[in-house]
Amino acid sequence: MKEIFLVKHAVGGRAFIDTGKQPVDYAWKQVQDRWVFTVRIEKERISELLKWKDELNVFVFQEFENQPTRKIWFYVGDDAVQYSEEQGELTIVADSQIAYVPEQFSSQLK
Template identity: 55%
Template sequence: MRLKETFLVKHAVGGRTFIDSSKQDVVYHVEKVEAGWMFSLNVPFDAVVEDILNWKDELNVFLFHESEGEPTKKTWFYVKDNPVKYDHENHCLTIVAEAHIEYVPERFRAS
């Protein structure tokens, strides 16, 4: 069974997509930390990273997991007031999210 993972960094829920690993090459790492989950991205400092830092209080991070024959499983991470930082020396953007929700859109129904 093949697994595909897509990583997104978005402004708010339905807002602008800053990073989409399905459309651009981005090296990222996800790690469980005391405060929640830490996302580390190896990216050069550019206008997109600058926008991410400017909107750091309104970010959401998503991971989409796709497996053959299965519906896509989405995990929505809430950044809230957690740190979003850029290390210029190591070209590393870090985003810490404190909470998350996992769901399968085909099985989700609003009440």
């Protein structure tokens, strides 16, 4: 399985992080009823992201060899984005998510 991690501005749709275009080290896990994303990245690469940290959406696209791509959209609330300069680590906490397969969703609309 191939995975693409995206962090986008919720209003403008501008991508701040897109591992499909520029790789970064990241990990994510569910902790109780939240999802925690940890990204190893230099502050210079995300300075613009930090200006909009209360208006972000996170996506994970999971691409399988013999199945349609599964997309997961994570909702990021206020005060859910932190950056540690000492560790060079961005942390994003999402309170909820929705997973869907676009091909199945669009077929239900017809």
